[in-house]
Amino acid sequence: MLSKIARINLVSSHPEVYDPCDDSFALVDALLADRANLLERHPSICMEIGCGSGYVITSLALLLGKEDSGAYYIATDINPHAVRVTCETLLAHGCHAEVVNTDIASGLEKRLSRSVDVMVVNPPYVPTPEEEVGRHGIASAWAGGENGRSVIDKILPVADKLLSDKGWLYLVTLTANNPLELCLQMRKKGYASRIILQRSTEEESLHVIKFSRDLDTLLEANECMALNKTENELATESSPFTPFSIWKYGKRNFN
Numbered sequence: 139m140l141s142k143i144a145r146i147n148l149v150s151s152h153p154e155v156y157d158p159c160d161d162s163f164a165l166v167d168a169l170l171a172d173r174a175n176l177l178e179r180h181p182s183i184c185m186e187i188g189c190g191s192g193y194v195i196t197s198l199a200l201l202l203g204k205e206d207s208g209a210y211y212i213a214t215d216i217n218p219h220a221v222r223v224t225c226e227t228l229l230a231h232g233c234h235a236e237v238v239n240t241d242i243a244s245g246l247e248k249r250l251s252r253s254v255d256v257m258v259v260n261p262p263y264v265p266t267p268e269e270e271v272g273r274h275g276i277a278s279a280w281a282g283g284e285n286g287r288s289v290i291d292k293i294l295p296v297a298d299k300l301l302s303d304k305g306w307l308y309l310v311t312l313t314a315n316n317p318l319e320l321c322l323q324m325r326k327k328g329y330a331s332r333i334i335l336q337r338s339t340e341e342e343s344l345h346v347i348k349f350s351r352d353l354d355t356l357l358e359a360n361e362c363m364a365l366n367k368t369e370n371e372l373a374t375e376s377s378p379f380t381p382f383s384i385w386k387y388g389k390r391n392f393n
């Protein structure tokens with residue numbers, strides 16, 4: 139039987155590239171859990187920002203059925219070694235993607251404007267001193283600056299520009315990143331959000347948030363908001379982050 143996700147023994151590596159870890163597995167598990175919706179959505183362009191070893195973009199291509207899906211895959215990473223390793227991982231699985239060495243999506247914004255249907259991001263989210271952000275090599279894999287938000291806060295406006303009208307963004311975050319505030323911030327831009335996976339490891343509490351800008355979901359979300367909580371109520375909820383899960387009360391089954 140063909141594997142639906144990348145095989146770890148076929149994932150290439152390099153000392154300066156982030157190996158698949160708990161956060162990578164959480165993101166791929168979230169995509170697997172949402173596979174039926176992804177297949178139903180028939181995405182044309184799928185993109186990963188910060189592809190590292192290529193484990194996630196390869197898994198996405200495999201779970202959507204490689205070429206059969208007709209989707210075009212693009213992955214970026216600021217680390218040139220990651221670009222090469224991702225190409226090797228894709229090749230080892232018989233998958234193809236355009237892999238670009240760039241900062242977030244620099245140079246691609248015009249071409250991809252409002253056209254990415256599925257975006258996946260496992261960003262550098264670890265709280266670190268600000269000066270550690272953007273360093274070359276493996277440090278760029280985790281260094282997230284204050285509250286681990288420096289790179290996330292740069293990625294979200296880019297995602298907003300690139301996502302299509304039916305675009306979905308899957309983002310890995312930590313409790314320290316204040317995922318509730320991220321959801322509220324994205325709601326102001328018109329996105330519904332939902333935690334589709336929550337996982338605690340010995341070291342961290344991870345969330346995979348799915349943001350959606352499509353109208354159906356949004357209408358459901360607004361309806362839910364009216365039925366449940368106001369933005370102010372949500373904003374004053376205390377941590378630990380409770381998924382206010384705009385979709386939670388919706389009619390649609392997302393699993």
Ligand SMILES: C[S@@+](CC[C@H](N)C(=O)[O-])C[C@H]1O[C@@H](n2cnc3c(N)ncnc32)[C@H](O)[C@@H]1O
Nearest residue numbers: 156162188189190215216217241242260278279
């Ligand atoms: C936590 S690792 C995730 C790697 C891979 N996606 C995974 O899940 O295993 C974060 C990745 O983002 C890349 N990265 C960091 N800052 C970036 C930026 N400004 N633009 C593009 N990629 C970036 C790092 O080089 C690293 O490969």
